[in-house]
Amino acid sequence: MTDIPATMQAIDPASAGGPEVLVAVERPVPVPGAGEVLIKVAAAGINRPDVLQRKGMYPPPPGAPTIPGLEIAGEVVAVGAGVMPELVGQPMCALVAGGGYAQYCVAPVGQCLPVPASLTMVEAAALPETLFTVWTNLFERAYAAEGDTVLVHGGTSGIGTMAIALGRLFGLTVIVTCGSDEKCTSALEIGAAFAINYNTHDFVAEVARITGGAGCAAVLDMVGGDYVPRNLQCLSEDGRHVSIAVLNGPKAEVFIPLIMMKRLTLTGSTLRARSLSFKSLVADEIARTVWPHVEAGRLKPVIDSVYSLSDARDAHARMDSGAHVGKLVLEIT
Template sequence: MDLPETMQAIDPAQPGGPEVLVAVERPVPRPGPGEVLVRVAAAGVNRPDVAQRRGFYPPPPGAPSIPGLEIAGEVVAVGEGVGPEALGQQVCALIAGGGYAEYAAAPWGQCLPVPPALSMIEAGAMPETLFTVWTNLFERAYATEGDTVLVHGGTSGIGTTAIALGRLFGLTVIVTAGSDEKCARAREIGAAAAINYKTEDFVARVQEITGGKGVAAVLDMVGGDYVPRNLQCLADDGRHVSIAVQGGLTATIPLVDVMRRRLTLTGSTLRPRDAAFKALVADELHRAVWPHVAAGRLRPVIDQVYPLGEAAAAHARMEAGDHVGKIVLEVVR
């Protein structure tokens, strides 16, 4: 396949509001060793993209300045060490940047096949949240069948993915959300219970829902003063996993409580992890989760789809906070 020299991409020169996200021309990337070049059909929009646009989350060394951490499309070129059988395959991939473009390079080890059960839009909305929820809720928090867990931001991309995965793997998922409408949607998607954090005390409600036992794990993207309240929601030997700090970078917690109840506090960020780690996660997802995807039992909740050139509108929707599920950019050719 003859590749063009240039492509349309969203690559703002300066940080700022959504209006900096305008289409520009950029060179088509060339896949490096162990990489493939994907002709992008769809790219998911995620909170880290918003932080990057605002200047708070620079790409890791070597990553493109073009935002976008997940894509779906067709492999059109391969780098050194990747066999020619990859060409023509429909894949979705977790990448360190470069998704908001017509073409993007992706490590072959971070690619997953797109089965017929998934549309390209759905496939482009899955990798970032799947990798995040799998590594944090199932690996770091050791959530297993029969556990009850609390997930904040229940109608976000992370929240809806946690609900869906939790249902497949036998978890009881309690979520928080910011309106009665969002709580109703979370229950429709499969949450066992949904708490409106603006009108209810989520600590008291969790105790009520669990009959005073508490939850085995909390998946938290708020941080700040939520952390000590989250600890009150945990059962003995409970695990608290931080994946973002939208509500504050620091927290004050009662250490005696951590000791007395044998609580575990952990957390992670995915983007800076090396390709070897992400390839391991991709292998685990392929084994444990992909049979459900192929069978049509797991698909993302899609909020809204925008053409690539309307990335500014996609970011404005995410920042407004009214979305339920994933916002996706579609490359319309």
């Protein structure tokens, strides 16, 4: 049994602000409740919601830690009531509602997945948030299936690179948009079928050209705002539009007759505030359908760079710059 200290190092900003508020402080080690495990964190993934939380724009849901961090990987060191004690000592990655930027973090056992030998802890920590998000939105809400062509914005983001990887595994033709020719090249190297520089080309016209005017079966959109009506123009008949973020604004004006004529479906979701039971069901589905690819080494996250916990501010500064390709990860000792 690993000796568990009373306190730990964590990032828990006292106030909202820029990356400079991310300073390591001492916090009590959390205690796992019923149905939870305590993980000694080896690595924690960084995601856009962490940035919004840091800025004071995305408060944690009720009951979640104020410590940011939505995905972790490490070793189980203690279990709560109702959890098999045999899990102690097992390497796990997990989707959590917060608390990841710390040396220890509690996670619902239903949201944990075993870390196979094919992954490093850094790679394992970079999987849960984007994998759960892309799986639930592109494959479940948008019903993307083998042979479909899909459009994904933010092609070199964590979400974009995961969508490309899953698309390749499950027979999708993935078109992405990126903000520079260099990022387009990176997206193509990662496995996108087509990459459109949205600063030099009209992505609506490019999608029409690429698809011969047929359009895409689905659009995965994190931009919102004025992208939404343009996205709808990219969709084929019976196409599906899924919103997962609103970086360009929460409101859009759409042409309703286009929705009617093409029989389009507009949907969207958030993940962090969803119920434990829902996220556990997603974990079960991912364990069955995706995890065999992970175990076989066919699915790995794209890692941009790795930082220590004490350098979390530098990691967020890189995310703020938009220069990253793939995931940023904190390695925690």
